[in-house]
Amino acid sequence: MQKQWIISNPNVMMGKPVIAGTRITVELILEKLAAGETIEQILDAHPRLTREAVLAAIAFAKEALRADVIYPVTEAAT
Numbered sequence: 001m002q003k004q005w006i007i008s009n010p011n012v013m014m015g016k017p018v019i020a021g022t023r024i025t026v027e028l029i030l031e032k033l034a035a036g037e038t039i040e041q042i043l044d045a046h047p048r049l050t051r052e053a054v055l056a057a058i059a060f061a062k063e064a065l066r067a068d069v070i071y072p073v074t075e076a077a078t
Contacts, residue, residue: 005056017060019053022046029057 007020017026024046032042039054 003052005053006060017057019049019057022048024049026057026060029054030061033058 003020005020006017006026008015008017012018013023013025018024019026019029029042032045033039037045039051042054043049043051
């Protein structure tokens with residue numbers, strides 16, 4: 001049986017998807033990665049995380065964005 005890494009509970013972090021057993025949100029992990037942190041740096045900062053949990057957060061975000069939703073893109077003003 002495969003571990004369920006990502007859970008959502010209205011009583012934890014206002015229902016945002018988190019790593020199971022923590023209050024670490026998928027959003028936080030993605031923000032750190034987008035800011036240039038490596039997986040190793042994230043793991044050092046959050047000892048309860050595992051590499052598998054971080055990869056599960058990335059996979060969760062990928063699937064969430066795969067939904068049939070149109071995201072309008074605007075051009076930056078020059």
